[in-house]
Amino acid sequence: MKLLSVNGLRNLVASIGQADFYRAVLTTLEGDFLRWGEFIKTPRLATHYPFGVIELMPCADQHYYSFKYVNGHPKNTEQGKLCVVALGVLADVNSGYPLLFSEMTLLTAIRTAAVTALAARCLARPDSRHLALIGTGAQAEFQVSMVAQVLNLERVTYFDLDPRAMGKFTRNIRSFDLELRPCQSIQEAVQDADMIITATAAKQVNDLIQLDWLKSGVHIHAMGGDCPGKTELGKDLLMASKIVVEYRQQSLLEGEVQNMDGSVLYAELWQLLAGHLPGRENDSELTLCDAVGFALEDFSIIKLLHDYSKQEAYRDYFDEIAMLPTMADPKDLYGFFVDVGA
Numbered sequence: 001m002k003l004l005s006v007n008g009l010r011n012l013v014a015s016i017g018q019a020d021f022y023r024a025v026l027t028t029l030e031g032d033f034l035r036w037g038e039f040i041k042t043p044r045l046a047t048h049y050p051f052g053v054i055e056l057m058p059c060a061d062q063h064y065y066s067f068k069y070v071n072g073h074p075k076n077t078e079q080g081k082l083c084v085v086a087l088g089v090l091a092d093v094n095s096g097y098p099l100l101f102s103e104m105t106l107l108t109a110i111r112t113a114a115v116t117a118l119a120a121r122c123l124a125r126p127d128s129r130h131l132a133l134i135g136t137g138a139q140a141e142f143q144v145s146m147v148a149q150v151l152n153l154e155r156v157t158y159f160d161l162d163p164r165a166m167g168k169f170t171r172n173i174r175s176f177d178l179e180l181r182p183c184q185s186i187q188e189a190v191q192d193a194d195m196i197i198t199a200t201a202a203k204q205v206n207d208l209i210q211l212d213w214l215k216s217g218v219h220i221h222a223m224g225g226d227c228p229g230k231t232e233l234g235k236d237l238l239m240a241s242k243i244v245v246e247y248r249q250q251s252l253l254e255g256e257v258q259n260m261d262g263s264v265l266y267a268e269l270w271q272l273l274a275g276h277l278p279g280r281e282n283d284s285e286l287t288l289c290d291a292v293g294f295a296l297e298d299f300s301i302i303k304l305l306h307d308y309s310k311q312e313a314y315r316d317y318f319d320e321i322a323m324l325p326t327m328a329d330p331k332d333l334y335g336f337f338v339d340v341g342a
């Protein structure tokens with residue numbers, strides 16, 4: 001079985017080139033959304049604690065099976081730990097043998113941002129130039145990088161309760177060709193924005209954005225609320241929006257739309273990508289992608305990494321995890337110990 005460590009991933013992405021890697025992730029994810037019907041899908045299995053959540057996220061097609069272990073602990077950063085940490089496995093369904101064991105913390109940030117970009121392509125006004133970001137933590141720069149792949153961004157306004165997170169974001173994003181404006185409040189940040197991303201971490205029901213702060217025709221991508229009792233937007237805003245989700249069954253449990261009737265949902269994202277339903281239909285509608293993170297997105301990115309591991313140019317970025325050797329008699333598992341005199 002192959003192993004992709006964080007250092008392996010960093011070196012692999014440097015070798016491919018960050019922009020090219022992001023484009024590959026976007027293309028692969030879109031391709032996988034387009035074969036939606038081929039996947040065996042299920043909402044994730046979540047174990048809740050008052051301070052966070054631990055989740056297992058499985059997804060499979062007729063060739064590969066994947067799962068991700070991931071957490072969400074909003075208070076972790078106070079102790080110098082990440083809010084979201086993840087590991088993933090890809091397996092061959094014919095034998096059931098695992099093929100790749102991968103770090104997924106960075107890959108989660110990248111695939112989450114790819115979802116934002118695909119949704120923005122369908123739902124934001126194509127002439128959107130001004131992005132507002134609420135919450136400038138670990139996910140923030142990935143979000144801007146990916147959205148910049150699909151919209152001609154010129155300006156980013158942003159707000160976070162934590163001034164150090166704002167400073168970190170400013171430093172990291174400075175090299176982008178963008179006008180940056182740190183703001184003193186959410187209201188200031190979203191004023192005149194064409195697109196808004198909410199990426200806050202708080203285990204509570206929030207109401208971050210008021211309807212009358214918004215310019216007509218704005219697209220909102222809400223990705224920070226992703227658990228029962230952890231939301232970012234109020235009911236007025238939801239009721240005024242055309243709402244798109246990744247996977248209906250899971251979003252009605254975990255998304256901004258949790259506890260609402262399924263009739264509030266306009267579509268699943270794949271339906272827009274496949275052209276089954278129109279995305280944005282005019283310049284004035286308020287669109288909302290209520291993104292919680294779906295296992296197909298993890299499948300897509302870990303399978304992409306597996307494809308890289310088979311290419312000569314990238315093979316060395318992956319390590320090997322020793323598995324049991326091929327045995328003369330596969331029923332003689334005990335013999336593995338006997339041979340070394342255990």
Ligand SMILES: NC(=O)c1ccc[n+]([C@@H]2O[C@H](COP(=O)([O-])OP(=O)(O)OC[C@H]3O[C@@H](n4cnc5c(N)ncnc54)[C@H](O)[C@@H]3O)[C@@H](O)[C@H]2O)c1
Nearest residue numbers: 083135137138139160161162165200201223224291292293
């Ligand atoms: N939808 C998905 O697929 C997906 C994927 C990854 C993470 N997430 C979620 O996204 C959120 C952000 O993740 P992260 O890794 O960046 O977390 P993080 O802790 O690194 O950053 C979150 C930031 O939000 C800020 N914040 C909290 N409440 C705020 C408020 N009211 N106004 C402004 N800023 C506020 C915090 O100060 C912090 O800087 C988490 O809730 C996480 O669970 C969702």
